[in-house]
Amino acid sequence: MATTALVDPDTGLTQAQLAARHGLRVAGERPSLVEYSRRLWAYRHFIAAYANAKLVASYSNAKLGQLWQVLTPLTNAAVYYLIFGVVLAQNEIPNFIAYLTTGLFIFNFTQSAVLAGTQSISSNLGLIRALHFPRASLPLSTTITQFQQLLASMVVLIGIVLVTGEPLTLKWLLLVPALLLQAVFNAGVVLLVARLGSKSSDLKQVMPFVMRTWMYGSGVLYSVSLFERLPGWATTLVQYNPLLVYIELARYSLLEQAPLLNESLTQLWLVAAGWALVAGIGGFIYFWRGEQEYGRG
Amino acid sequence: MVEHIGASTEATATLTATQERIPTVVVDDAHIIYRVHQGAAGGTTPVAALRRLVKRTHAPNVREVHAVKGVSFTAYRGEAIGLIGSNGSGKSTILRAIAGLLPVNRGAIHTQGQPSLLGVNAALLNDLSGERNVVLGCLAMGMHPDEVAKQAAGIIDFSGINERGDFASLPMRTYSSGMAARLRFSIAAAKKHDVLLIDEALATGDKGFRKRSEQRVRELREGAGTVFLVSHQLSSVRDTCERTIWLESGVIRMDGPTDEVIRGYEAYANSK
Numbered sequence: 055m056a057t058t059a060l061v062d063p064d065t066g067l068t069q070a071q072l073a074a075r076h077g078l079r080v081a082g083e084r085p086s087l088v089e090y091s092r093r094l095w096a097y098r099h100f101i102a103a104y105a106n107a108k109l110v111a112s113y114s115n116a117k118l119g120q121l122w123q124v125l126t127p128l129t130n131a132a133v134y135y136l137i138f139g140v141v142l143a144q145n146e147i148p149n150f151i152a153y154l155t156t157g158l159f160i161f162n163f164t165q166s167a168v169l170a171g172t173q174s175i176s177s178n179l180g181l182i183r184a185l186h187f188p189r190a191s192l193p194l195s196t197t198i199t200q201f202q203q204l205l206a207s208m209v210v211l212i213g214i215v216l217v218t219g220e221p222l223t224l225k226w227l228l229l230v231p232a233l234l235l236q237a238v239f240n241a242g243v244v245l246l247v248a249r250l251g252s253k254s255s256d257l258k259q260v261m262p263f264v265m266r267t268w269m270y271g272s273g274v275l276y277s278v279s280l281f282e283r284l285p286g287w288a289t290t291l292v293q294y295n296p297l298l299v300y301i302e303l304a305r306y307s308l309l310e311q312a313p314l315l316n317e318s319l320t321q322l323w324l325v326a327a328g329w330a331l332v333a334g335i336g337g338f339i340y341f342w343r344g345e346q347e348y349g350r351g
Numbered sequence: 352m353v354e355h356i357g358a359s360t361e362a363t364a365t366l367t368a369t370q371e372r373i374p375t376v377v378v379d380d381a382h383i384i385y386r387v388h389q390g391a392a393g394g395t396t397p398v399a400a401l402r403r404l405v406k407r408t409h410a411p412n413v414r415e416v417h418a419v420k421g422v423s424f425t426a427y428r429g430e431a432i433g434l435i436g437s438n439g440s441g442k443s444t445i446l447r448a449i450a451g452l453l454p455v456n457r458g459a460i461h462t463q464g465q466p467s468l469l470g471v472n473a474a475l476l477n478d479l480s481g482e483r484n485v486v487l488g489c490l491a492m493g494m495h496p497d498e499v500a501k502q503a504a505g506i507i508d509f510s511g512i513n514e515r516g517d518f519a520s521l522p523m524r525t526y527s528s529g530m531a532a533r534l535r536f537s538i539a540a541a542k543k544h545d546v547l548l549i550d551e552a553l554a555t556g557d558k559g560f561r562k563r564s565e566q567r568v569r570e571l572r573e574g575a576g577t578v579f580l581v582s583h584q585l586s587s588v589r590d591t592c593e594r595t596i597w598l599e600s601g602v603i604r605m606d607g608p609t610d611e612v613i614r615g616y617e618a619y620a621n622s623k
Contacts, residue, residue: 069379073461082451100490111478
């Protein structure tokens with residue numbers, strides 16, 4: 055220490071004591087839940103910009119570009135109508151086209167969010183390894199990208215519903231809270247599958263089957279009255295299926311005579327809000343607990 | 352055989368004597384063991400995979416590598432530290448551990464703030480234009496949108512990607528590897544970092560860009576940051592760092608003033 059005139063107070067300390075004296079933190083330590091939420095909020099601009107960028111990039115190689123945002127749901131609806139409306143000729147439901155497309159678009163919101171969310175960590179490893187930001191930004195921006203897609207398909211849906219002769223009523227406004235609750239629910243599920251998907255790439259192969267099963271259990275393609283023929287416990291189970299609940303809410307607000315499985319509207323809203331709360335908070339905590347592991351290995 | 356020349360205390364003698372030196376990175380006897388996948392080296396048939404599931408064993412093509420074996424050093428504010436050593440000596444591994452991306456199996460690594468790692472593979476979004484990548488990268492480093500708007504043009508100028516036509520508006524996948532690396536460095540260097548870890552990222556640029564980036568590293572240091580530089584180009588270590596740590600097979604061979612350490616390293620490399 056020939057060059058130092060004063061006595062260095064750090065002399066004789068062990069490395070750990072030195073670190074503690076200057077308030078250094080252990081590298082890669084997980085912040086507290088409150089601190090994490092605060093940081094995430096500070097990154098809201100990044101989340102929004104990233105969601106927009108993904109939306110733009112997703113069709114950047116297609117000739118029709120952003121038009122596919124509307125064309126994809128339309129084509130989907132056309133295919134299912136061909137099979138379930140024409141070939142299998144469902145006629146117990148009034149205005150089947152509107153019934154089908156409502157269910158399909160609402161279900162698709164969650165389905166595409168979950169499928170994209172499964173890979174939201176594993177497909178962004180480069181970004182994760184290069185820069186430090188709260189990792190929950192990625193699954194959340196996935197959810198926002200899907201929400202933007204949903205808004206495009208809602209325009210299509212409203213067109214279809216009006217063309218098929220449904221009246222425009224004040225009840226339509228209920229669609230807004232219903233979609234918001236579903237978005238919160240989606241965010242929670244996306245956070246959950248993002249962490250699971252970051253651990254095991256097998257999940258990517260399994261998810262399409264999970265989602266298809268979920269679709270058949272949500273009364274998207276056929277009348278929900280079919281579920282009433284199930285044994286009692288199974289009907290109850292289906293009644294609490296979050297996706298069925300969100301679909302029923304959308305059908306209730308847009309369609310005049312759609313058959314509903316849940317007769318009590320209050321119960322429908324309560325279940326919808328309950329699922330949003332449980333999934334949203336649970337998914338966030340579960341994702342946060344794995345924060346220091348993303349991008350490792 | 353670990354030889355500490357002058358250790359860390361004299362390396363920063365350039366700092367004024369009355370100023371207390373503030374540590375930014377404290378590495379305390381760190382051991383890092385990581386698992387690598389050896390690729391398709393047998394045992395990848397469906398039957399073998401099923402047997403592994405039943406027996407609950409790990410895939411046979413995963414091997415453990417003890418990459419860092421008890422490394423200790425302290426880095427202080429305003430220091431630029433070069434990390435040199437043969438391939439596979441654990442340089443990049445220790446950088447990733449300092450960045451918090453790899454766990455230490457024994458010992459501990461303490462850091463001031465959040466170190467940023469700038470690696471050569473640090474991909475941004477290849478489908479998006481360079482401009483958009485600049486905005487996203489800056490936001491991802493926690494900048495405010497107003498600040499990003501102010502800095503964006505400067506970052507693109509600094510990277511020099513527009514020297515041969517308007518590349519900034521083209522998707523990043525159309526860039527050459529050198530251009531992409533330059534843009535990434537420019538984005539990362541646009542922000543003040545407490546600790547900046549640079550892993551070979553300067554090697555890809557051309558001469559003009561190297562000069563600019565070395566200048567930028569000096570500025571970052573003057574802004575009270577600490578810079579770590581991993582490089583096989585001893586000249587760029589000599590130009591930017593006054594202290595150098597020489598790692599060999601996961602242990603520190605030498606830690607001290609750059610000139611002495613590089614002389615030792617060159618003697619070792621030549622005698623091999």
